[in-house]
Amino acid sequence: MLTFDNISYTYHTKEGETTAVKDLSFNVAKGQFVSVIGPSGCGKTTILSLAAGLLSPSSGKVERGGEFAYMLQRDALFPWRTVEQNIFLPLEVKKCNTPQMREKALALAEKYGLKDFLKKTPSQLSGGMRQRVALIRTLAAEPEILMLDEPFSALDYQTRLEVCDDVQSIIKSEKKTALLITHDISEAIALSDKVVVLSTRPARVISEHIIDFGEGSPKKRRECGEFSAMFEVLRKELGI
Numbered sequence: 001m002l003t004f005d006n007i008s009y010t011y012h013t014k015e016g017e018t019t020a021v022k023d024l025s026f027n028v029a030k031g032q033f034v035s036v037i038g039p040s041g042c043g044k045t046t047i048l049s050l051a052a053g054l055l056s057p058s059s060g061k062v063e064r065g066g067e068f069a070y071m072l073q074r075d076a077l078f079p080w081r082t083v084e085q086n087i088f089l090p091l092e093v094k095k096c097n098t099p100q101m102r103e104k105a106l107a108l109a110e111k112y113g114l115k116d117f118l119k120k121t122p123s124q125l126s127g128g129m130r131q132r133v134a135l136i137r138t139l140a141a142e143p144e145i146l147m148l149d150e151p152f153s154a155l156d157y158q159t160r161l162e163v164c165d166d167v168q169s170i171i172k173s174e175k176k177t178a179l180l181i182t183h184d185i186s187e188a189i190a191l192s193d194k195v196v197v198l199s200t201r202p203a204r205v206i207s208e209h210i211i212d213f214g215e216g217s218p219k220k221r222r223e224c225g226e227f228s229a230m231f232e233v234l235r236k237e238l239g240i
Helices: 046-054 081-093 097-111 127-140 155-175 185-191 218-220 225-238
Strands: 002-013 016-028 033-037 059-064 068-071 145-149 177-181 194-198 205-211
Touching: 002 177, 016 046, 016 059, 016 177, 016 194, 033 046, 033 185, 033 218, 046 059, 046 068, 046 127, 046 145, 046 177, 068 127, 081 097, 081 127, 097 127, 127 155, 155 185, 155 218, 177 185, 185 218, 185 225, 194 225, 205 225
Parallel strands: 033 177, 033 194, 068 145, 145 177
Antiparallel strands: 002 016, 002 059, 194 205
């Protein structure tokens, strides 16, 4: 669904050139949940922008196998719109705000526990519930690929654990493909089918790890003995 083929990207400023990504290659298969981790400032967000087509690589090629949608660090819900109106926003932007698409979006909202909150405004919701609304809004226009830019970073630790389970369950249930950018090693292991580890800038792929223990559930993974072992492997690769 998503392939980075020998990608490099260089920023041009008045001060000169800065290479953010160099000779980077990895792929995300259909239905796979892939996390990308790396040192702070290594170019993780640049990679997400390249994946989404917001930036064009200086060299190499990015191939996408379908429509994509973003889920950002903050929920970015419009405070003056109800939950229902926020969920309909992608349909308005993409000019597919038909009765049929609205009906599908509402069915999705009800399926994942938002039925009693549709007429409320974001200020009336908890942080975890707001992130659930943000995810359903992201799914409303039926994208094949989800780009997740540290979507849990604004939440407290306990809420993050709950929302991680929630988001992964919904994405897997809806059979979507996901690319997550995160600085949190535990989060990457708990959520992913595969973890891609990056070097310091310019970002290159150091390693890729298939995560196949814990029956796929973030909560069960965290309880597995393999979890701490994988954490140590990734921590050492990141030089932490």
